Amino acid sequence: MRNDRHACPDVQRRNALGLLGAGALALAPWSRGLAASKDWPQRPISYIVPFPPGGLTDVAARQVGQAVSTGEGWNVVVENRPGGSGNIGATLVARADPDGYSWLAITMTHAANVTLFAGRAGYDLKKDLVPLAGLASSPMMVVVNAKSPIRTLDELTRAAKAKAQSLSAGSSGNGTPPHLTLALYQKLTGASLLHVPYKGGTPSLTDLLGGQLDVIFSNYPESLPHVKSGALRALALTTHERSPDLPDVPTVAEAGIPDLIVENFTGVLAPAGMPDALVQRIGGAIEKQMSQPDMQQAFRRLGFVPQPRGPAAFKQYLDSEVDRWGKIIREANIQVG
Numbered sequence: 318m319r320n321d322r323h324a325c326p327d328v329q330r331r332n333a334l335g336l337l338g339a340g341a342l343a344l345a346p347w348s349r350g351l352a353a354s355k356d357w358p359q360r361p362i363s364y365i366v367p368f369p370p371g372g373l374t375d376v377a378a379r380q381v382g383q384a385v386s387t388g389e390g391w392n393v394v395v396e397n398r399p400g401g402s403g404n405i406g407a408t409l410v411a412r413a414d415p416d417g418y419s420w421l422a423i424t425m426t427h428a429a430n431v432t433l434f435a436g437r438a439g440y441d442l443k444k445d446l447v448p449l450a451g452l453a454s455s456p457m458m459v460v461v462n463a464k465s466p467i468r469t470l471d472e473l474t475r476a477a478k479a480k481a482q483s484l485s486a487g488s489s490g491n492g493t494p495p496h497l498t499l500a501l502y503q504k505l506t507g508a509s510l511l512h513v514p515y516k517g518g519t520p521s522l523t524d525l526l527g528g529q530l531d532v533i534f535s536n537y538p539e540s541l542p543h544v545k546s547g548a549l550r551a552l553a554l555t556t557h558e559r560s561p562d563l564p565d566v567p568t569v570a571e572a573g574i575p576d577l578i579v580e581n582f583t584g585v586l587a588p589a590g591m592p593d594a595l596v597q598r599i600g601g602a603i604e605k606q607m608s609q610p611d612m613q614q615a616f617r618r619l620g621f622v623p624q625p626r627g628p629a630a631f632k633q634y635l636d637s638e639v640d641r642w643g644k645i646i647r648e649a650n651i652q653v654g
Contacts, residue, residue, distance in 0.1 A: 477506075553568065
């Protein structure tokens with residue numbers, strides 16, 4: 318066989334072009350990513366909220382979308398795609414092109430869904446999506462009717478341990494953050510309450526106000542107005558610090574259960590496979606806007622604790638929340654249909 322170095326000039330030229338073509342194909346994904354990071358965006362960004370309009374996640378996403386649109390000059394459009402405990406919208410984004418034009422608003426619900434809907438969610442949170450930024454969190458609040466004889470978290474625990482299932486605890490549904498908080502509380506204290514799941518937080522609050530329930534582990538912003546009005550009594554907040562809105566309400570650590578910290582967080586994900594340069598650019602822009610004093614003030618007014626995180630920090634936090642709630646769900650044998 319003749320060696321290529323003795324081949325005619327035309328053959329040598331074709332071989333060289335072939336090598337160049339192969340090299341170009343090998344570099345194509347990288348070069349496309351680099352071009353995307355430089356030229357992006359060229360069209361509107363779809364920011365998917367997998368819950369109905371008007372909820373906390375939706376309001377937070379709209380605040381962020383507006384801030385990024387104004388601050389970065391990007392056109393961010395918020396779209397609501399509710400259903401399936403947040404899985405429908407998440408699946409939509411997970412299957413989108415990894416070009417930076419599809420964002421997903423997530424909460425603690427999605428961290429729990431990894432275990433609750435194992436193999437049934439329609440997407441894999443860790444494999445199909447990439448963290449862009451963490452935004453904020455809101456605590457849970459343990460509340461009773463103002464007419465209840467229970468005045469402290471310790472009194473609730475002692476009453477619930479004295480007679481199992483004698484006290485009813487409402488939640489917004491099986492596997493929701495209020496239910497998971499209840500499960501964690503029971504695990505940490507040995508108390509046993511009768512769980513009454515509702516279809517949403519408002520119906521459970523209505524029954525607590527009406528005296529049909531004994532206690533609720535409620536989303537802080539949902540129960541805050543009723544506590545301020547005097548209709549409900551707050552026993553504790555599942556956060557590290559007291560709320561300036563309710564300075565007399567102790568934290569769970571002050572109430573004797575320091576491990577009952579629950580952060581119903583919200584953040585932003587995108588389809589996996591995005592060029593890292595684009596992930597860092599988008600994540601950095603969101604984190605920058607969330608760090609602005611006016612944004613932090615706006616989030617606090619909504620009942621959030623601002624927690625701006627970039628891609629790496631939010632990934633670490635999200636992974637820890639998935640592991641934490643997975644363990645609690647399995648130990649409590651929480652199941653959803």
